Amino acid sequence: MTALTYRYCALTDVGLRRTNNQDSGYASPRMLVLADGMGGAAAGDLASAITMEALREIDRDLDPEADGTVLDALTEAVSIANHRLGEVIRDNPLVEGMGTTLDAMYWDGEKLGVAHIGDSRIYRFRGGKLTQISVDHTYVQSLIDEGRLTPAEARVHPHRSLLLRAILGRDDLEPDFTWLQPAAGDRYLLCSDGLSDMVQDEVIERSLRLETIDLSATELVRAALEGGGLDNVTVVLAEFVALSEPLEESLSCADGRPQVVGSAAENPQPRTGLVSSESNEALEPRPPSTPVDPEELRYAPRPAPRFRWIRITASVLAIVLGTAAATAFAYDWSQKQYFVADYDGTVAIYRGVDANLPGLSLNSVEQTTRIDLDTLPTYSRQQVEGGITATSLDDAKRIVDNLSSQVREPAPTPRPTPELTTVPTSPASPEPGDS
Structure with missing residues (x-):
């Protein structure tokens, strides 16, 4: 079997309606991660950043005897992230309800360990064909699975964003874990629903056909913004190549530096424009089309009196x-x-x-x-x-x-401990005959 490695890139944009970025993205030579926070402005940021930190802590060369497989490491990291969220919520009840989705892929040199929970998605582009690898943990997906809804109907369903599973800091954590075997030429896309809700799969497939993954990432984010930009949009991309093939600088990140974008990044992303994952330089978005000039409507001819x-x-x-x-x-x-x-x-x-x-x-x-x-x-x-x-x-x-x-179940109301009262005893009466 041909030895493989991969090129990678990550890109995010706050969108056209949001004022902060609750998504977090991460890409490195071993790991690809995406988390989409929820539960309010600050809480969503915090949830995805905490989860991202827990995943980044295992981004290292593992000892199979001590650490197990990369899938074992992912399982432990997701559990740690969930535990940390629970601790934050217990310490600050104001952020109760915060949580995050998660897509994570961990490369062991031969295959990918995969963790997934929520409605962020993992796609594979192989042989010119796009396939969704992950299964959405949403209410509408459950209706699709039961045959009560078609995928087309799900896209416009009023509850299409209702999650059934996420990392919420609770005991009922149910991620999906699996293995994937990549092949040379495969491209893998991790994306938040800010992309998948805004564009059709055909647009994603067409974007992944571009020459480099950097171009693909830029086009995907641009398409999401042009599709409405109602949410933060984040993409993490990887392209697998033969290990003997040189990783040209022009094609992706050949220096091996990890990339962090979104709320987990050290520097916040600009409010407008696209952000390059390498330089953090803003790219000018395309101006919105205005088929009718508002000034023309303002000065429309008025009827005679x-x-x-x-x-x-x-x-x-x-x-x-x-x-x-x-x-x-x-x-x-x-x-x-x-x-x-x-x-x-x-x-x-x-x-x-x-x-x-x-x-x-x-x-x-x-x-x-x-x-x-x-x-x-x-x-x-x-x-x-x-x-x-x-x-x-x-x-x-x-x-x-x-x-x-x-x-x-509501927490039991603690009962007050009754105070013990000492009852004085009368001195014993002397027995007859005692002196």
């Missing part, structure tokens, strides 16, 4: 009639909708929409549950408090089932 009062009267009448019809339509439509929300501190299923019109309620409680909001993790509780849209009553019930599986 002739018969102005007739037009005004007709317009008012049309608005009144249109509003009445729209109200009736909105109410009828709303009664076919469902959502899950808070009901007196518990989880409930509502019929309708989470909104009201003046003088008209557009929702009512359909079913109540015994799930107390206080027993849910912070992230899930906040989702319920904000309202979770369902596509049907059955979908709402599945959401409730998922929430029920997250219920944590």
